[in-house]
Amino acid sequence: MENINLIITLAVMVFMMVSFVIQKWSFGLTAMTCIIALALTGVIDVKTAFSGFSNTTTILIATMMVIAGAIGKTSLIQRIRSVMAKAKGKSGVLLILLICAFTTLLTQLMGMTAVMAIMLMFVQTLDDDDASGISQSRMLFLCATMICTWFGRFPVGMGAALPLTTNAYYEGMVGGDTSQLLGIFDFLKVGLLPSIIGTVYCLFAWRLIPKQNLKTDAVDLGGAANQGGASTMSRTHEIIVYLGFLATIVAFFFSNQLGSYIYLIPAIIILVFIFTGVMTSREAIAGLTGDMIWMVAGILVFSAALNQSGAGEYIGNLVLKLLGENPSGLLVTIVFTVVATVMTNFMSNNGTVAILTPIAASTAIAGGMDPRAVVSLVSMASCLAIAFPTGCSAGTLAYAVGGFNPIKMLRFTLPYTLIMMISLIISANLFFPVYG
Template identity: 45%
Template sequence: MEMYIVLAVAVFMMAMFVWHKVPFGLTTMTCCIILTLTGVIDVETAFSGFGNKIVVLVAPMLALGAVLGKTSMVGKIRGVMETMKGKRGYLMVLTLFFFTALLAQFIPSTAVMAIMVVFAAQIGDNGDITPTRVILPMLGVASCFKFRFPVSAGAANFATINALYEGIITDQAYHLTMLEPFIFCIIPMVMVGIFCIFGWKLMPKSEGSLNQDAVNAKTQESVMTPGQEKVVYIVFILAMVIMITNVGGMLYLAPAIAVALLIWTGILDAKEASKLMTSDTIWMMAGVLVVSDALGSSGASEAIGNLLLNAVGENPNSFMIMLLFAAVTVIMTNFLSNAATQTVIVPLAASLALAGGWDPRGLVLIAGIANMADVALPSGSGEAAVAFAAGGYNPAKVLRFTLPYMAVSILGYAISAQLLYPLYG
């Protein structure tokens, strides 16, 4: 009976993620309460996710990333972009794409697109390169490179994905380490980057008209003194070094130390830090950890995995399974939010790998990272909405670019997963 209760709760959670009419955190906390009321778990276990080392790492990383985004670094990048006004050809395209990828490591992609459409508007409508021909490819770059390098929020990618399946697959040998998501992304980033550099020409010249309201949007300027910025950079770099080297086993504690230092030095307001570290992302993650543990301990995840295994057959081709999960993830994320796609597909991938006795890392990395390939529809994410609004695009008329982009993404993620983590490795 316990297994069926957990399965019902998991289905409810996934359905609510897809529906997305209430915050994700409310959904997962409701699931924890249901599991407690039905006697599947006790009260202490229901809220144990908040003390999980993954949440301890991710929560302060959100605050640390927000502080970094308030420095003059973004403004300096904008200054460099200003010097590119009037330049034509591939130099302009490469510059736009480079700074899109760079900014995407430090600030949310929605803000990145809001900033970059301003620069794209400076190109002008004359000639082969026009704003509406590069804004959507810029979205493609932002989506592929979004927090991919192990800095800022990207340093917590491994923990975020681990949180979604560590209760299903308890063997730590199959849990991700800090650098693995970045290494996994190298091949897709190269493939998608090259495609965007040349593929922008697939964008129709006449499609869309620049939305001046989006172009005229203001971006936040730094409110820090030069001394405060230096402290932020030093603290941030030290935190990243500690996380990468895991000095003293402080990988999971380094972001918290950094945030505490910024609060004590008066750079980060305590109330703001508290708000950032108790965002919906944290509530969702804490709840998902508990539900994931319940799936594993009740045998529900094994049942799900066996069902999926029966569907794909015994000893299926490893690369074809990678392609299947990559395709499902990329297609799904264009209709749903990135987070909803990730939280639905990762547990399914882990359950299938558990049932098949496979290495789960390739599948969970596909599900946990390919969920950012959201360029086909404005419903895919906030940054997609910004790009489509700014460019005035009709989704049907830009399929010449978006469909090949999705195909390249699917292939890139599948190849990377197969090379690094084959199912039968």
């Protein structure tokens, strides 16, 4: 019976991987289909199949998405754009520093597509004949690169939920051992130095980006283009959102003292938003039940099924055999960083993380390693999706609007990717030596 459950679980995992790659169905639909398949075949029971929705990780991620969405509708984003507009008459290093700084700031507050929509509106005001070499297309691609460089680094908005999302992919394999799970500041610890190094590279190497004519009709920005525009909120509502956001961030800093109450704080903030009219209950429910929530809830259960069926141990031992007897921790981190970086340039970030994290964790656990180093590398390497237009929404928009040739772009993107991978590997091994 155990062998049958192992085979079924592996078969379901293959389906999940293929579905994530071809992207014919949403990630959430795929994850829940896999869970239902495991329940129908008896690998897990019905109660376990739906336990992901009541998991505290899922709840925290869902509530943080709603709060981050509320911030994106305030006039804060408009004020940031106004400051950027004042800099459009400047040139040289100062302008580039401002572009990089504001892109980094916006990346902590809103999604990739919305940030690119805002920055596109700004870069279109730049002079394409600037004597310093600054052009619209170069700055647009620089913005996309900065988004990939700093995405999810700070525990702000969705950045606070990303480590928890990563944990959801493998926490069932470590039996609730919190010492082997990522904290909300771990991405900042591991990723800060690589992000700084990547930024320095961009500041000096942006001239390697070819000059192109922007094709603003090449992509439909949809509603994202309106994000960061004039706020429709009253001043009172904006103050409520800022205070709620601040209270949530402060709560994260005292997570050890608050214990399980940390999961209630964002939910309380959302209730305050609804009762004060900042958002309607329908808007809150829409944010709490998005496709990403389905995916997280499904992956949580699937990671537990990998452990219960023995599939996780089987996969880990298989990868260990491929790596050779007693592979060094450095080799393990290099392999998964390279694989994640290559994969994420041809498929989505979320798909790459969802596929590789359970495998990386299984490999680390089977080899007696600290899984945090490997899974953090998988998650952060999956953001380096700038070499091809299929990797992430920021890259897709930059390539579409700028009309860039991915092969010609390699003179900029290849050194960037190599520098980021090397610095990530070094940083992760400093903070989380895989053999302790």
